[in-house]
Amino acid sequence: xxxxxxxxxxxxxxxxxxxxxxxxxxxxxxxxxxxxxxxxxxxxxxxxxxxxxxxxxxxxxxxxxxxxxxxxxxxxxxxxxxxxxxxxxxxxxxxxxxxxxxxxxxxxxxxxxxxxxxxxxxxxxxxxxxxxxxxxxxxxxxxxxxxxxxxxxxxxxxxxxxxxxxxxxxxxxxxxxxxxxxxxxxxxxxxxxxxxxxxxxxxxxxxxxxxxxxxxxxxxxxxxxxxxxxxxxxxxxxxxxxxxxxxxxxxxxxxxxxxxxxxxxxxxxxxxxxxxxxxxxxxxxxxxxxxxxxxxxxxxxxxxxxxxxxxxxxxxxxxxxxxxxxxxxxxxx
Amino acid sequence: xxxxxxxxxxxxxxxxxxxxxxxxxxxxxxxxxxxxxxxxxxxxxxxxxxxxxxxxxxxxxxxxxxxxxxxxxxxxxxxxxxxxxxxxxxxxxxxxxxxxxxxxxxxxxxxxxxxxxxxxxxxxxxxxxxxxxxxxxxxxxxxxxxxxxxxxxxxxxxxxxxxxxxxxxxxxxxxxxxxxxxxxxxxxxxxxxxxxxxxxxxxxxxxxxxxxxxxxxxxxxxxxxxxxxxxxxxxxxxxxxxxxxxxxxxxxxxxxxxxxxxxxxxxxxxxxxxxxxxxxxxxxxxxxxxxxxxxxxxxxxxxxxxxxxxxxxxxxxxxxxxxxxxxxxxxxxxxxxxxxxxxxxxxxxxxxxxxxxxxxxxxxxxxxxxxxxxxxxxxxxxxxxxxxxxxxxxxxxxxxxxxxxxxxxxxxxxxxxxxxxxxxxxxxxxxxxxxxxxxxxxxxxxxxxxxxxxxxxxxxxxxxxxxxxxxxxxxxxxxxxxxxxxxxxxxxxxxxxx
Numbered sequence: 001x002x003x004x005x006x007x008x009x010x011x012x013x014x015x016x017x018x019x020x021x022x023x024x025x026x027x028x029x030x031x032x033x034x035x036x037x038x039x040x041x042x043x044x045x046x047x048x049x050x051x052x053x054x055x056x057x058x059x060x061x062x063x064x065x066x067x068x069x070x071x072x073x074x075x076x077x078x079x080x081x082x083x084x085x086x087x088x089x090x091x092x093x094x095x096x097x098x099x100x101x102x103x104x105x106x107x108x109x110x111x112x113x114x115x116x117x118x119x120x121x122x123x124x125x126x127x128x129x130x131x132x133x134x135x136x137x138x139x140x141x142x143x144x145x146x147x148x149x150x151x152x153x154x155x156x157x158x159x160x161x162x163x164x165x166x167x168x169x170x171x172x173x174x175x176x177x178x179x180x181x182x183x184x185x186x187x188x189x190x191x192x193x194x195x196x197x198x199x200x201x202x203x204x205x206x207x208x209x210x211x212x213x214x215x216x217x218x219x220x221x222x223x224x225x226x227x228x229x230x231x232x233x234x235x236x237x238x239x240x241x242x243x244x245x246x247x248x249x250x251x252x253x254x255x256x257x258x259x260x261x262x263x264x265x266x267x268x269x270x271x272x273x274x275x276x277x278x279x280x281x282x283x284x285x286x287x288x289x290x291x292x293x294x295x296x297x298x299x300x301x302x303x304x305x306x307x308x309x310x311x312x313x314x315x316x317x318x319x320x321x322x323x324x325x326x327x328x329x330x331x332x333x
Numbered sequence: 334x335x336x337x338x339x340x341x342x343x344x345x346x347x348x349x350x351x352x353x354x355x356x357x358x359x360x361x362x363x364x365x366x367x368x369x370x371x372x373x374x375x376x377x378x379x380x381x382x383x384x385x386x387x388x389x390x391x392x393x394x395x396x397x398x399x400x401x402x403x404x405x406x407x408x409x410x411x412x413x414x415x416x417x418x419x420x421x422x423x424x425x426x427x428x429x430x431x432x433x434x435x436x437x438x439x440x441x442x443x444x445x446x447x448x449x450x451x452x453x454x455x456x457x458x459x460x461x462x463x464x465x466x467x468x469x470x471x472x473x474x475x476x477x478x479x480x481x482x483x484x485x486x487x488x489x490x491x492x493x494x495x496x497x498x499x500x501x502x503x504x505x506x507x508x509x510x511x512x513x514x515x516x517x518x519x520x521x522x523x524x525x526x527x528x529x530x531x532x533x534x535x536x537x538x539x540x541x542x543x544x545x546x547x548x549x550x551x552x553x554x555x556x557x558x559x560x561x562x563x564x565x566x567x568x569x570x571x572x573x574x575x576x577x578x579x580x581x582x583x584x585x586x587x588x589x590x591x592x593x594x595x596x597x598x599x600x601x602x603x604x605x606x607x608x609x610x611x612x613x614x615x616x617x618x619x620x621x622x623x624x625x626x627x628x629x630x631x632x633x634x635x636x637x638x639x640x641x642x643x644x645x646x647x648x649x650x651x652x653x654x655x656x657x658x659x660x661x662x663x664x665x666x667x668x669x670x671x672x673x674x675x676x677x678x679x680x681x682x683x684x685x686x687x688x689x690x691x692x693x694x695x696x697x698x699x700x701x702x703x704x705x706x707x708x709x710x711x712x713x714x715x716x717x718x719x720x721x722x723x724x725x726x727x728x729x730x731x732x733x734x735x736x737x738x739x740x741x742x743x744x745x746x747x748x749x750x751x752x753x754x755x756x757x758x759x760x761x762x763x764x765x766x767x768x769x770x771x772x773x774x775x776x777x778x779x780x781x782x783x784x785x786x787x788x789x790x791x792x793x794x795x796x797x798x799x800x801x802x803x804x805x806x807x808x809x810x811x812x813x814x815x816x817x818x819x820x821x822x823x824x825x826x827x828x829x830x831x
Contacts, residue, residue: 009527012797019805027809155339168813172763 024164030178031167036131039086041184042193043135046082047104053322054105055312056081058193059094060113067113067243067290070192072299074323077307078314083193085113088129091223092120096145098227100138102234109237109310111302112227114266117240118251120219124149126159127166134160148219190326196292197285203246205280208270214250216258228262237310238264243298244273246287267305269298276301334374336591337544337817344371348501349598353525360522361496364599368501372464375505379463382432386425387498390473393421394480394487394494401483414481421477429470432460437666465505467663471630473498476512478634485512493519502595506588508606508626515601523600528793533597535789538807539778540590545815547771548584551576553759553816559727562737565758566744570737572755577727578720579772582611585624609779611719614711616680619719627663631656650685654678664726669734673725680718767814 032040042065056079058064064085073079082105084097094112101107124130130149133142150156159166216224231238240259242249252268259266269276276297283294290298306312315321334340348367355363373380400413430438435458443455476497479485488494497516503509558565558573565573589606596603606626613619620628636656642649654675661674701707728734749755756762781788792803 012801016801016804019801020808023805023809024812027813158339164812165817168815171813172761 024162028162028164030174031164031170032134033127033129033131033167034170035087036129036135037182038188038195039132040135040182041188042084042086043132044182045184045189045193046084046101047137049082049105050322051104052106054080054082055108056111056306057098057101057105057107058083058085058111058113059089059097060085060111061089061115062087062289063115063243063245064089064111064113065193065195066197066285067295067298068111068302069194069196069292069295069299070323071190071194071327072296073303073306074315074327076300077303077312078316079303079306079312080315080321080323081111081192083191085193086129086132088116089132090116090119090121091220091227092145092148093133095223095227095230096133096136096138096141099141099230100136102230102236103138106234107236108312109239109306110231111239111241114240114242114251114255115249117224117255118214118216118220120217120223121145121149123151123153124156126150126156127163130160131163190329192323192326194295196295197289198292199285200282200291201284201286203280203284203287205244205246205270205273205278206248208249208252208268208273211248211252211270212250213253216251216254221258224258224262228264238262239302239306240264240266241298241302242268242270243290243294244270244278245284245289265305265309267302269301272301334371336588336595337541340374345595345598352599357522361493361519364501365492365496365499368496368499368504371501372499372504375464376461379461382428382463382466383469383499384495386428386470386473387495389424390421390477390498391488391491391494393417393477395489397477397480398487418477418481422474425470425474429466431458432463432466434662434666435460468507468509469498469504471627471663472509475509475630475634476516479512485516488512488516500596500601502592502599502601503589503603506585506592507624508589508592508604509630510603510626514604518601526600529597529600529602531793532789533594534804535792536594536597537591538594538804538811539789540587540592540594541811541815542771542807543583543587543590543775545587545811545817547768547775548580548587549816550760550764550768550771550814551580551583553764554755555580555727557758559737562733562740566740567746568744568749569746569755569758570741570744572750574720574724574727574737574741578611578716578723579775581723581726582607583775609783611716612712612779612783613715614708615715616677616684616718619715620677620681627660631660635659650682653681657681668731669725669728672731672734673722676722676725677719680722771814 056073058068058070058081062085065083065087068083068085070079070081070083073081084101086093086097089097094116098110121130130146133145136142146157146160150160228238230236238259240255242252242255249268249270252270255266256268258264269278278294278297283290283297285291285294315323334344344367348364352360352363352367369380369383372383396417397414400410400417403410403413405413439458440455443453446453476485476488476494480487488497494516496519497510497512500510500515500519555573555577558569559577562570586607589603593603593605604626606624608622608625610619610623613622636652639652639655640648641652644652655678657674657678658671659674660677661670661672664670664674695702724737725731725734728737746754753762755765760768778788792800795803
């Protein structure tokens with residue numbers, strides 16, 4: 001009798017616990033940092049591409065996702081690319097994205113924008129851009145990334161896995177969209193990960209020769225080595241690049257040296273500012289980023305480099321290809 | 334360690350699990366270790382103070398027992414007993430005074446000397462106020478008094494007694510337990526009681542609701558307005574003062590409720606510390622229902638020994654005023670607390686002194702004291718009086734309190750109540766709506782409590798499916814609507830500073 005009662009009570013507690021966990025999980029799915037939703041769309045779009053279809057993938061920070069247009073690469077050179085960069089992507093974030101994307105695509109070349117190449121995520125805020133790691137599917141890479149980003153901070157893990165705990169204050173700003181299924185708009189699909197801004201801010205870009213130079217941290221070097229090793233293993237070529245903006249870039253020397261030592265290319269577009277044809281009066285949307293015109297110029301320049309140095313398919317010669325369908329209206333699904 | 338911290342959410346289940354798994358013989362030792370760990374998470378060094386207080390009062394208990402059995406005349410025995418009590422009080426209150434009041438006393442002595450043109454530099458003693466020192470000191474002293482009064486036998490087991498002083502659920506902010514209640518319950522390790530644990534869980538949930546959803550949400554508005562009262566005058570300050578009354582109630586009763594709930598998981602019933610105090614119809618009644626453990630402590634160990642109401646009307650008034658002034662000082666080494674206590678004492682003296690006149694007026698005007706309208710009016714007046722005194726409690730200085738009162742009266746801005754200006758003080762419109770709904774819920778719960786209906790028992794009587802859903806939804810609601818910061822930072826309870 002007593003035993004039956006004990007079993008009933010244990011079951012009752014477990015059901016209550018399970019119900020609570022279920023409700024919390026359901027609520028948690030509504031609470032995500034709103035400025036990472038586009039990254040979720042970007043990743044979902046990436047996963048929906050046909051397997052092993054993309055030849056060039058772009059990684060890096062906002063200087064890359066707002067700074068290189070895959071459509072221009074396609075239209076000018078027939079390059080089939082996808083822009084997989086995101087806000088504040090540090091080099092370990094980039095590594096995680098690369099490892100994840102290699103599970104789905106076998107690119108011939110990857111472009112790594114090197115703005116944050118000298119840094120890794122440390123003491124990360126679980127309610128901010130680190131949330132982008134939630135949108136990737138490679139659990140192993142994510143776990144390692146989180147270990148670096150959170151260290152032994154237990155609270156950060158709790159907040160990351162139960163975002164309602166850290167983002168619950170946003171309850172008063174929830175909208176209908178937050179409760180709906182993720183919808184990737186046609187216009188988003190047609191940009192292949194690129195997020196453009198067409199405003200113009202007049203800027204004076206500083207002389208790159210005056211920039212203070214830092215060495216790569218040991219952690220950053222470790223991450224870069226891992227990326228290089230993975231790419232070598234998969235026969236993927238690496239092109240590092242830097243887009244110009246109104247601040248200083250401090251890793252030019254370090255990245256030049258690193259690229260040389262590891263058989264990679266490195267194109268600092270600060271250095272090649274005039275060669276690319278950037279115009280401070282017209283090509284920037286704000287102090288940190290290129291606008292659509294600037295992003296097209298970067299694509300033109302890098303596209304020429306890629307075409308000249310690597311064996312890439314001219315997808316324009318292939319009828320009804322993925323990029324044609326994406327850029328000009330028809331969905332590839 | 335705070336109840337509303339991630340650390341406690343791990344600490345508490347571990348303590349419970351181990352407590353019910355280990356052999357009976359070491360259960361109390363485990364709880365004692367857990368209680369000291371709980372305290373040492375805040376400041377390890379200051380655990381020595383609890384230990385000292387424990388050792389002194391434990392020894393005083395044994396000495397009192399020994400004195401009672403002395404082969405001597407009654408006068409000698411009484412003298413011995415009084416000496417022991419005096420030594421216990423002097424040493425415990427000495428420690429309390431040093432850590433809590435030394436700088437206050439030194440500063441005010443310097444100021445007093447300055448008035449007679451003797452200028453001294455005020456020395457500052459570099460000490461941190463140990464969390465909960467006023468609570469555990471009073472709890473330990475109540476034991477000495479209870480043994481002295483023959484209300485309990487002295488506890489011979491040091492570890493059990495040490496657990497009584499440091500029992501972690503109520504260690505840092507009460508309820509200030511009596512040895513008659515808690516020590517007796519700690520005598521025997523408990524078996525797991527499912528029904529008590531269920532009740533304890535609901536109590537903890539309600540406590541978290543009071544603290545996280547209500548108190549900490551209100552704090553955002555109150556801190557904004559009181560923090561810049563020169564900008565937020567008139568109706569802003571009136572609203573903030575009204576809300577502060579709710580904040581401090583929810584904050585403190587939230588802690589006590591969580592403490593009661595946590596103790597129930599361990600099979601211990603702590604005393605009720607609050608009984609819907611804002612529904613009281615007089616200030617006297619309010620104090621019988623607010624911080625009951627402290628009020629009754631002062632009644633038993635200060636008011637009655639001073640003569641209580643047995644030595645004439647004027648002496649009674651003096652005793653009441655003394656008790657409330659001391660109560661104010663117990664809360665903190667600031668004149669604001671003394672003023673708050675004094676004001677509450679004066680309310681009661683004036684209330685008692687004018688009672689005959691008021692009775693005559695009620696009779697002459699043919700008013701019905703028991704009518705609902707009359708009682709609501711009495712409760713509203715009581716609330717207004719108590720709330721007015723909270724201004725002194727909340728203000729940083731007496732001068733600030735007067736400035737706030739002046740600003741409340743002098744600034745005329747009634748339109749801010751309806752034009753949405755309140756929403757610029759840290760809480761938006763949706764948060765205000767939520768707050769209103771939660772305060773209504775609290776009011777309903779308090780009305781039920783006053784009528785002797787405990788909602789948790791009503792919930793536990795429902796069918797299993799209702800209980801499951803109710804608990805799951807309630808936990809989610811507290812998680813969702815609680816104010817605990819993006820970094821899962823927990824806001825300290827107001828009464829920790831006392």
